[in-house]
Amino acid sequence: MIPSGLLCLFRRNFSVSLKNNYKVAVLGASGGLGQPLALLLKLNRMIKQLDLYDLVKAPGVAVDCSHIETPPKCKGYGKKDLKKALKGAHIVMIAAGLGRKPGMTRDDLFKKNADLIKEIMEKCAKVCPKALVGIITNPVNSLVPIACEILKQNCGDPKRVFGITTLDTCRANTFVGEYAKKSPLDINVPVIGGHSADTMIPLFSQTTPKVDLCGEVVQKMTKRVQNAGTEVVKAKGSSSTLSIAYAAARFTNSLLRGLKGEKNVIESAYVKSDVVCGVSYFATPLLLGKNGIEKNLGVGKLNKFEKKIMAKAVKALKKNIDKGVKFAKSSKC
Ligand SMILES: NC(=O)c1ccc[n+]([C@@H]2O[C@H](COP(=O)([O-])OP(=O)(O)OC[C@H]3O[C@@H](n4cnc5c(N)ncnc54)[C@H](O)[C@@H]3O)[C@@H](O)[C@H]2O)c1
Numbered sequence: 001m002i003p004s005g006l007l008c009l010f011r012r013n014f015s016v017s018l019k020n021n022y023k024v025a026v027l028g029a030s031g032g033l034g035q036p037l038a039l040l041l042k043l044n045r046m047i048k049q050l051d052l053y054d055l056v057k058a059p060g061v062a063v064d065c066s067h068i069e070t071p072p073k074c075k076g077y078g079k080k081d082l083k084k085a086l087k088g089a090h091i092v093m094i095a096a097g098l099g100r101k102p103g104m105t106r107d108d109l110f111k112k113n114a115d116l117i118k119e120i121m122e123k124c125a126k127v128c129p130k131a132l133v134g135i136i137t138n139p140v141n142s143l144v145p146i147a148c149e150i151l152k153q154n155c156g157d158p159k160r161v162f163g164i165t166t167l168d169t170c171r172a173n174t175f176v177g178e179y180a181k182k183s184p185l186d187i188n189v190p191v192i193g194g195h196s197a198d199t200m201i202p203l204f205s206q207t208t209p210k211v212d213l214c215g216e217v218v219q220k221m222t223k224r225v226q227n228a229g230t231e232v233v234k235a236k237g238s239s240s241t242l243s244i245a246y247a248a249a250r251f252t253n254s255l256l257r258g259l260k261g262e263k264n265v266i267e268s269a270y271v272k273s274d275v276v277c278g279v280s281y282f283a284t285p286l287l288l289g290k291n292g293i294e295k296n297l298g299v300g301k302l303n304k305f306e307k308k309i310m311a312k313a314v315k316a317l318k319k320n321i322d323k324g325v326k327f328a329k330s331s332k333c
């Protein structure tokens with residue numbers, strides 16, 4: 001039995017269902033975020049097999065993880081065994097690749113991480129074409145279009161790719177909770193757009209339950225959410241690992257609940273989408289189900305301030321998307 005204190009931690013999002021039929025693969029599992037993500041997924045009883053893949057140390061990380069007294073079986077795979085790690089996966093979470101150091105933007109990571117995503121997605125298309133793929137690696141805004149294009153080139157389904165923006169919502173919930181002196185677990189602030197300072201749009205007007213924030217607070221909090229990644233990079237000297245591991249585990253758990261047929265499972269993610277004019281990818285709340293996305297819930301009603309940020313975000317996002325699509329098309333062999 002998982003101690004009840006631990007389950008309490010996961011009150012909001014982590015299922016305690018006894019169904020445990022799913023295989024999840026974590027790629028980049030030895031990294032700063034990969035390891036705590038593996039730990040959190042090892043606590044998820046819906047997972048039967050947890051496969052960890054990395055260029056370095058993954059078999060060792062898996063041995064460590066496998067001693068945790070929870071049901072998922074854990075196996076590690078190194079450099080030459082990506083195929084084995086992917087085989088039979090229902091969900092693939094990609095955390096592989098370079099992260100930011102102080103002074104860098106997420107876009108500075110493009111060249112190194114674009115090659116890696118291309119390589120991984122080509123394998124996914126062949127080995128586990130039906131898997132739902134979560135892309136945590138930055139820059140999410142450009143790497144998701146690459147992943148989708150590579151899937152299209154290999155007869156796969158781009159609708160199964162999710163850019164992980166859950167941390168943006170977690171941060172907005174936390175900041176509003178602190179301000180309103182309420183538990184962040186009881187607050188939901190949708191964050192739409194993309195995953196970079198100039199493309200993130202927190203929708204404080206759609207906070208549930210409703211929290212009254214004056215204009216000045218909304219402006220400050222919007223900036224804080226948009227720059228929260230940089231706040232961590234400055235404070236730590238490297239990018240977030242623990243909060244993103246939590247957020248990615250929360251998202252994986254929601255995908256699993258959807259796959260299992262649970263109703264009303266909603267998470268935001270950055271996906272191929274036609275809900276906003278001028279961009280072909282956008283983060284919005286999604287209703288999740290047996291095939292991944294059941295329904296895109298759109299952006300809802302925006303106020304004047306949110307519309308203004310949205311207009312700027314769409315311009316910046318379009319550039320990020322074009323960059324990804326161009327890369328995928330030019331690297332087609
Ligand atoms: N979406 C988000 O909200 C969010 C939040 C935090 C971090 N990130 C991103 O996640 C990524 C990983 O961050 P980190 O701090 O864990 O970095 P890290 O350097 O600590 O770990 C990266 C891991 O990837 C592995 N790796 C590199 N190339 C690989 C390949 N081709 N196949 C398999 N594994 C490979 C490395 O060996 C390493 O273990 C970064 O791009 C970072 O920007 C995203």
Ligand SMILES: O=C(O)C[C@H](O)C(=O)O
Binds near residue numbers: 106138229230244
């Ligand atoms: O900021 C980063 O580079 C990592 C991540 O995107 C984050 O938002 O924490």
